[in-house]
Amino acid sequence: MTKLYQFRPFWGLPNASPFCMKAETYLRYRKISFEAVASNPRQSPSKQIPFVITDDGVTISDSEQIISHFEALQTEAMDADLSNEQKAIAYLIRHKVEEELYWQITYMRWGDPQGWAVFLPDLKQHMAGIKGKFLPWLIRRMLLKQMSQRGMKPDNTATSYAAGLELINVLSHLLDDKPYFLDHKIHTVDMSIYAFLANIIDQPHTNTLQNHAKSKANLVAYCQRIKTLIWKDWQAP
Ligand SMILES: N[C@@H](CCC(=O)N[C@@H](CS)C(=O)NCC(=O)O)C(=O)O
Numbered sequence: 502m503t504k505l506y507q508f509r510p511f512w513g514l515p516n517a518s519p520f521c522m523k524a525e526t527y528l529r530y531r532k533i534s535f536e537a538v539a540s541n542p543r544q545s546p547s548k549q550i551p552f553v554i555t556d557d558g559v560t561i562s563d564s565e566q567i568i569s570h571f572e573a574l575q576t577e578a579m580d581a582d583l584s585n586e587q588k589a590i591a592y593l594i595r596h597k598v599e600e601e602l603y604w605q606i607t608y609m610r611w612g613d614p615q616g617w618a619v620f621l622p623d624l625k626q627h628m629a630g631i632k633g634k635f636l637p638w639l640i641r642r643m644l645l646k647q648m649s650q651r652g653m654k655p656d657n658t659a660t661s662y663a664a665g666l667e668l669i670n671v672l673s674h675l676l677d678d679k680p681y682f683l684d685h686k687i688h689t690v691d692m693s694i695y696a697f698l699a700n701i702i703d704q705p706h707t708n709t710l711q712n713h714a715k716s717k718a719n720l721v722a723y724c725q726r727i728k729t730l731i732w733k734d735w736q737a738p
Pocket residue numbers: 517518519520521542548549550551562563564565
């Protein structure tokens with residue numbers, strides 16, 4: 502059986518990594534049998550998760566490539582109905598969401614002092630023994646440096662969240678009153694947008710970004726729609 506290597510479920514979310522959640526959302530939507538294996542980036546050939554090892558032994562380590570690999574095996578591709586223009590729009594939305602919201606979610610947990618105060622104790626529980634004593638601080642130091650290069654700093658939450666708030670507005674306008682981002686039917690781009698939005702809206706701690714996303718009724722309904730369609734059988738452990 503195909504094995505999906507990813508983080509464990511966390512904070513009532515199927516995955517704390519939006520990229521892992523995107524891959525799993527896709528596999529579940531396509532009803533592809535897989536076994537989820539708890540892993541971390543150090544175990545991945547690309548040093549990033551998720552990665553899969555298919556039942557015929559092929560290793561794929563990128564969420565989009567995982568989707569492409571399995572889409573090529575389907576009788577009808579999810580995006581077969583899209584025009585080249587729609588495919589180009591989907592590409593741009595996905596890249597913007599994955600780049601911007603990845604750092605927003607990272608800031609929410611590791612940068613925002615309010616977020617770090619609730620993330621640290623739960624993070625330590627997942628890091629056994631001595632690792633839990635120093636690893637979170639080492640990772641945080643590295644991430645704070647990367648966030649600071651993007652103008653995100655713990656002592657300035659307003660500036661740090663500004664790009665995220667703007668992107669949430671854009672996504673809400675783009676979705677408008679449609680059920681999915683490219684009209685009435687779900688497409689591969691929704692696997693990504695859903696996973697990133699759910700990591701903001703469905704996590705249990707309030708922050709500026711979550712409050713803003715929750716104020717967009719269409720984005721909240723979109724997440725609920727996909728949750729009902731794809732994740733309704735899933736129970737948080
Ligand atoms: N392009 C990759 C990105 C995956 C990614 O950034 N994964 C994060 C976890 S959310 C990771 O492994 N980070 C560790 C690192 O970059 O060192 C994909 O789509 O799968």
